[in-house]
Amino acid sequence: MPPGAPEASEDDNVTDIAGRGGAGVPARPPTATDRLQRLLALVPYVVSRKVVGMAETAAAFGVTERQLMDDLNMLWCVELRSPDPYCPIDLSYEGGEIVVSEAESIDRPLRLGVDEASALLVGLRMLAELPGMGDRSALGRTIAKLEAAAGAAAGPSSQVAVQLDQQPGQAVLAEVTEALAQARRVHLSYYVPGRDEATERDVDPMRLVLVEGRNYLEGWCRRAGAVRLFRLDRILSIKLLEVPAEVPPEAVPRDVDQGLFRPSAADTRVVLELAGPGRWVAEYYPCEEVRELGDGRLRVSLRTPDTQWVRRLALRLGPDGRVTEPPEVVAMIAADAAAALRQYG
Amino acid sequence: MSRRKTERLLSLVVCLLSANRYLTAAQIREAVPGYPDSFEAFKRMFERDKDELRELGIPLETGSNSGDGDEVGYRIPRQAYVLPEIRLEPDEAAVLGLAARVWRRAELAGAAEGALLKLRAAGIEAEDASQPGIEPRLSTGEAAFGPLWEAVRDRRAVAFGYRGAGRSQVQERHLEPWGVVNRNGRWYVVGQDSDRGAERVFRLSRIEGPVAFTGPPGAVVVPDGADVRGAVRNWDFDPTENRTGVLRVRSGRGHGLRRHALSAEPAGQPGWDTITVPFTDTGWQAEQLASLGADVVVLDPPDLREAVITRLKGVLA
Numbered sequence: 001m002p003p004g005a006p007e008a009s010e011d012d013n014v015t016d017i018a019g020r021g022g023a024g025v026p027a028r029p030p031t032a033t034d035r036l037q038r039l040l041a042l043v044p045y046v047v048s049r050k051v052v053g054m055a056e057t058a059a060a061f062g063v064t065e066r067q068l069m070d071d072l073n074m075l076w077c078v079e080l081r082s083p084d085p086y087c088p089i090d091l092s093y094e095g096g097e098i099v100v101s102e103a104e105s106i107d108r109p110l111r112l113g114v115d116e117a118s119a120l121l122v123g124l125r126m127l128a129e130l131p132g133m134g135d136r137s138a139l140g141r142t143i144a145k146l147e148a149a150a151g152a153a154a155g156p157s158s159q160v161a162v163q164l165d166q167q168p169g170q171a172v173l174a175e176v177t178e179a180l181a182q183a184r185r186v187h188l189s190y191y192v193p194g195r196d197e198a199t200e201r202d203v204d205p206m207r208l209v210l211v212e213g214r215n216y217l218e219g220w221c222r223r224a225g226a227v228r229l230f231r232l233d234r235i236l237s238i239k240l241l242e243v244p245a246e247v248p249p250e251a252v253p254r255d256v257d258q259g260l261f262r263p264s265a266a267d268t269r270v271v272l273e274l275a276g277p278g279r280w281v282a283e284y285y286p287c288e289e290v291r292e293l294g295d296g297r298l299r300v301s302l303r304t305p306d307t308q309w310v311r312r313l314a315l316r317l318g319p320d321g322r323v324t325e326p327p328e329v330v331a332m333i334a335a336d337a338a339a340a341l342r343q344y345g
Numbered sequence: 346m347s348r349r350k351t352e353r354l355l356s357l358v359v360c361l362l363s364a365n366r367y368l369t370a371a372q373i374r375e376a377v378p379g380y381p382d383s384f385e386a387f388k389r390m391f392e393r394d395k396d397e398l399r400e401l402g403i404p405l406e407t408g409s410n411s412g413d414g415d416e417v418g419y420r421i422p423r424q425a426y427v428l429p430e431i432r433l434e435p436d437e438a439a440v441l442g443l444a445a446r447v448w449r450r451a452e453l454a455g456a457a458e459g460a461l462l463k464l465r466a467a468g469i470e471a472e473d474a475s476q477p478g479i480e481p482r483l484s485t486g487e488a489a490f491g492p493l494w495e496a497v498r499d500r501r502a503v504a505f506g507y508r509g510a511g512r513s514q515v516q517e518r519h520l521e522p523w524g525v526v527n528r529n530g531r532w533y534v535v536g537q538d539s540d541r542g543a544e545r546v547f548r549l550s551r552i553e554g555p556v557a558f559t560g561p562p563g564a565v566v567v568p569d570g571a572d573v574r575g576a577v578r579n580w581d582f583d584p585t586e587n588r589t590g591v592l593r594v595r596s597g598r599g600h601g602l603r604r605h606a607l608s609a610e611p612a613g614q615p616g617w618d619t620i621t622v623p624f625t626d627t628g629w630q631a632e633q634l635a636s637l638g639a640d641v642v643v644l645d646p647p648d649l650r651e652a653v654i655t656r657l658k659g660v661l662a
Binding site for chain 2: 031032033035036037038039040041042043044045048049060061074075077078079080081082083088089104105106108109110111112113114115116117118119120122123124126127130138139141142145146148149151153156159160161162163164191193196197198207208209210211212213214236279283296311312313314315316317318319320322333334336337338339340341342343344
């Protein structure tokens, strides 16, 4: 690693932040029925609020004001021809304020579908499992009300469960929540497994993120002068300092939905060949390339700023995996294994 | 094209919701603008429209009015259409917003968004930033999540290729799925394995290739008392007895081990400590210890010591 680089990369410890994360939903162009759903929600949205501003409504529906105007015009233009021609919907948006005076039969929203009810109920039940959630009574009440409103559509959601085992570091979690609530700087003693090192640093907390079943504190690390994620179960000790947190304006939270680890072109490219029992590596770490070699063997390549981590991974894998590139790392691994074996005489 | 279709579908919904009786296809064609003149072309388009409305969850019913003879008609009963009244206190609306964000960009993100839209339309102000600083996420990076959720929701049997832990071969497995479970960030599916004739748990990340539906919707029966959470909790639980290992660890190294050590004291040799650690799985423990290289030496038990040596020799093989 070039001089100066380690500071920027050490806490990322890539790799121990497992998972590919955030494969996400592919975007597709909106269809006629997507728009129909919006139109059917738009009328009751206005009706339930009596009068509502264009800008606020456009924001709530995630459209531009121009699109909203087009939606309103379309609703206003609905005409049924029989038995006598009539326009069931009457509305106006003069002066940027929407008022619906005739809503006919679409004055209430459509009931929730199974996927919709499930998405919210599974999310709510997941929150109820989180140790960091303060007020559990609100969760219980919301779940009950939503189940009642969803009716039969709520049923299948009970077949999706989210569990979080009690994780080490409950005391740390309480301290982190407290520091966030009071916006105070903390001092961390943090374990970096890739280097088997305990590090000391002051951090201005930004948020607590739960991704892939693990809690992370995201904050401005004053030692690195950058935003860092700290896994809670690796915080050896935490102390709230009598100093307010000062998160600089350039501190941008990471988009964790894209995966916690984003390789950079400057990172070292490492190639591994994995035998059957070592295949978990491809499951746990984001790989650039994964190729089946037959007989259950895999060739994977990944990028990491921390070759120390790769050396430890290779020792851990033993006969189940082999680093084949780059040559200097291959040589270091062989030296590591030989040194370790010498201890056993 | 798509605009005209939206207009037509919107008029159709309003028309069928407003009528307090079944309307025949001919009456619908009269009332709703936008259908083609030819009756055959109208019929085809109307059939597709009905399917699309039902896919949105709109309860479009078929039946006939008494007195109309046998002619089939259509209607959308208001009671089945509307979301029942729901009122949320501000703290309840806040947790609802947080719950919807759990799925951000994951499989059910669109569904969560759609649900929030309807609830906002019911007058609820779902806040986004309720507890600033707390952001839980569920990700569904596993490709099998979508089809398996559908299978569980619709109670359909499935088949998929599965590579068990440490297995080199992919096996075709047949499953009547009962539920999907996320445990500590990883997804599992639980159900009746029809080949084995017993309850089984599969990890979604080990499913290879597409998931195929092999049975009709509604065919899977989830037995009373099926405990999908319990099944996943017990899945990787190995009740081997608890053992202890005695290690020599270089001073200032092996922080991970030291955190869980039962005892630690300076070893006879300067620069080294002797520590005692608990473990259950010899293989897993050997992997952890081997990764520390020359900073740790296993003194006891002999099988753990051998396992570490085998691993290190494997690196050089």
